[in-house]
Amino acid sequence: MTDFPLHTVDSAPEDAKANLQAAEKKMGFLPNLFAKMAEAPTLLEAYLALDGIYAKTSLSPVEQQAALLAISADNRCSFCVAAHTGGIKKAGADDDVIKDLRARNTPNDPKLAAVTRFAKHLNAQRGWAEQSELDAFIEAGFTHQHVLELVIACALKTLSNYTNHIAGTPLNEELKPLAWEAPAP
Structure with missing residues (x-):
């Protein structure tokens, strides 16, 4: 298996840093999923945005x-x-x-x-x-x-x-x- 980086806020691409910081602040830790997604900042952004949208659905x-x-x-x-x-x-x-x-x-x-x-x-x-x-x-x-x-x-x-x-x-x-x-x- 290819070794994908497990980023920290410091090691992440610049375009992912703000999203990682916000997620870490909100959750109290940086989920490793987000640390992996940070390699493709647009994937991380898409996931976080869609997650926020899903939270607004009419489902409980x-x-x-x-x-x-x-x-x-x-x-x-x-x-x-x-x-x-x-x-x-x-x-x-x-x-x-x-x-x-x-x-x-x-x-x-x-x-x-x-x-x-x-x-x-x-x-x-x-x-x-x-x-x-x-x-x-x-x-x-x-x-x-x-x-x-x-x-x-x-x-x-x-x-x-x-x-x-x-x-x-x-x-x-x-x-x-x-x-x-x-x-x-």
Whole structure:
């Protein structure tokens, strides 16, 4: 595997430094994903901007994180599963939901089950959602707006999961208690 740099604010390309500083200030540490993305400052900028946009969707914070965690688990991205485990805990999800999502199972909560099922379907089908899946998601109480907002979740996970796979992003010390091992393909 090619050795991609794990940048610090000091070693990063000039165009990435402000984004790294802002992320470190906001999170209290510099996620290694961002340290890897900094090699391509526009990728880092795109990810951070899209993440901020996704946070403004009409999905609840738990629903947002559940979709990201479910997609990351299906994409076998250990870094993102750990990161979104922290995110969904912070959003207030209960431990059973988190356990189910990390095991790639459907949560018992009907709304979260619908969100994660549809997000995983959308991701697996590369956007070619089957009508029956769309119908089931809408029947669970969601809207066409929610359908399209989950496209953002898939886009975010494409950016981060692919980066982690290509760059071999190691877990930060802060995320090690949330470590997850991807199942064999």
